[in-house]
Amino acid sequence: MKKLMPLIVFLVLCFLPLIGLSSYVMHILVLVIMWSIIGMAWNLLGGYCGQVSFGHAAFFGMGAYSSGLLYHHLGISAWWGLLVSVPVLAITSLVIGFICLRLRGAYFALATLALGEVLRVTAENLVKFTQGDLGILIKQRTWVEKTWYFYVILLLAAGSFFLIKKVMKSKLGYYFVAIREDQDAANSLGINTTLYKTIALCLSGILTGIAGAFYMNYMGYIDPTTVFPLYDISIVTVMVVMVGGVATYSGPVIGALIMVFLAEVIRSMPRIGAAHQTLFGILLIFIIIFLPNGIVGDFRKITGRFKPRGALK
């Protein structure tokens, strides 16, 4: 049953658009699935390989811009961005890895945080190339309906889920976890830690970038503050995984679901809406204290709460 769960979820999602959901609900679903991909990508690097990044907006933004710039400068469909973002993000990840992966722990996190910001400022100021704060607008979006966007992102998410599962069951997965648990020990067991951390970063960066490229196509408009922001992308990415469950397969999906819904609910509340970042911060503190392994990781703890004490099964 547990093994079939991802397949069941996938099939249910496949049929979901057929029941005629409103455009708004479809929009929320697309966002949830997109955030699942970003969460899964972050989880690969931060959860399994132990390299916590606070700069995933860098990858998301690079993906979005590689898609947008293709359209803007070459006049070809922004959908090519899904493909082009792969090599672009691979190179970006190599560069970022070269700079940041020599650092450990908090220093790595800080370096990625800085790099995300550097890219935002760069995108703002390379006005000739990126149009700066004007942003990039796709004049005509491919579909008016959300349905096809939904299927595209669903396929991408299923692909990412499958890929990550495959990776984690292979030598790579063992090496990632070994590096997370103890880098020096891993090193002396013959694991080239720099190489494997770079591989994790590349995979993570590419998946995040693809989500970014999709975002460009889906929203039809990007500017530096929507695709490179520290709070709305980098921090929310970390939260999606923390809330859902670090180093679990389904954690990022659950986390994305909760975070997107929560963001929508809070934003629509009068007065409190503007303080959604504050509320997210408080939520994060609660999660870290009470559910350090996230909802999936601490599932037993949550269900245990509601069972009567001392009851026999």
Added chain:
Amino acid sequence: MSLLHIQRVSKRFGGLAALTDVSYSVERGEILGLIGPNGAGKTTLFNVVNGFYPPTKGDVFFKGEKISHLQPYQICKRGVGRTFQVVRPLQRMTVLDNVIASAFLRAKDKAEAERIALDIVEFTGLYEDRSLVSKGLPLGKRKKLEIARALATQPEMLLLDESFAGLNPSEQNELIDIIRRVKTKGITIMIIEHHMKVIMSLSDRVVVLNYGEKIAEGTSQEIGNNPLVIEAYLGEAERASN
């Protein structure tokens, strides 16, 4: 040609000379004990051989090839495995997964890695505990796991850093047995140890360090009678009891 040759190795940390001009060789198939008082530089020497520190001066040769200035993972690939004084299992992995992770160094695929790992888990007496998460393992088993992990990289030489510290006598005997069986597999061993009984019963030869310098080298018999060693390390009483 000796398997490992340490040639005039010095290691300084700023003004502190942790190792000064240490030279000796380890022959293929032997167990070499490395002893010395606390702070003598034993673990530092391991860290130099293993590649964590480059030597300030001198070189380390393994099978005639210079390995100083290589990274630890490269040295491991060439056939030197090591354990740590403070045990460092990959905590949130099971015992078997710990060993599988190491076995991947030489295994072509996961099936082979698993096969190697199961063999070694059996060999080190951890078979019953193979699916336990290594975090909760008692010290004795964690020490065995350290050895199992190092063995899974299929080394020609094994560096054991105080594998016996903190073990009770029966665990010590089990471990002595494991190490003897490792030796019969043709793996050369260099071992740091404080338990004199262990060192004397296991080692073919012993090297003694004191304040970062080699003060003696010889069979355990010779070392036990060397006045310099007795003064620096064993003490009169210890000698009397032997």
